[in-house]
Amino acid sequence: MLLLSSLLGIFWFVLALCFIYIIVRPQVGGAVYFETNRQDVEIIMRLLSLKSGERVSDLGSGDGRILIASAKKGIEAHGYEIDPLLVWKSRLRIRRARLGHKAYVHWKSFWKVDLSGFDAVVVYGKPGIMERLRKKFESELKPGSRVVSNVYPIPGWQPKLVEKRIQLYVI
Template identity: 45%
Template sequence: MTNVIYILPIILIFVGVGLLFVLMIRLSALLVMPWGAPYVPCKEENRELIRTMIREKKRVLDLGSGDGRVVADLAAENETVHGYEINPFLVWKSRTTLRKAGLSGKTRIFRRNFWNCDLGEYDAVCVYGISYMMERLEKKLLSELPAGATVVSVGFRFPNWQPVRNEGAVWLYEKG
């Protein structure tokens, strides 16, 4: 009985800290919404389309790279793949996943707000965004990417840029 009196508060503290941690992770996925899309992982069918649309590129970027699954996919067929991710939990998770998959050599995850970065070094960009950021992102990509760059958008299309291909909720663009 005396043991229970000592052990119960310790168990409750551990459970409380665990629940707080889970809540923080859930909340952090939503807190990024003023800067871009909340974390929603890309569906398998869309990942397959991204893989077919971005191949044999030198420098590929996943804008808002989440848990790194798209970065890992793209690493198979492209030279170097980077991910920019604002959420520190997802940065940590994706770096761990990519390291375990043996992909640290050709991939890199940066903890960055992509609005503050110049994207001119990439010849292919992939993004799973949200409706209210698409017009601003369209302008940014068209002003910073080199001629001939490929852009794949999942979930939402750009309002003015004409896609060269569309399959379901995935649009392929080429910068002239």
């Protein structure tokens, strides 16, 4: 009887966690998970034209594909991701690619990150957050920094280049 009620307790606990993960998480101030396809990752890398010694950040780094592409070019890359499963998956992919010395994933909301140490930032957000992101970029990024936004334009900014639906902005 005790075993049965313990099992039931665990079942309800896991169910509650799944509920939080599936229903609540995407509402927490960011974007839901869509992967950037391989061709678009190449476009992003080309638009960023990262140079040796620069640091790049992917805001909402998903499975780490942009971090990995950057690290393969010898660039220090930091991803911020709120989904713990994606944090785990991306860390695994980075370790498998032997890029742990160049690519880092932080389990943290990008709203809580000071971006002033980055030369370039990548984001694949959603319409409702782009205005707030622009204000964050304007107050934290240094002049000359690049921002690449996948799909959603940054309101009030003029892109320097656009390829497919990917925009490059220079501050």
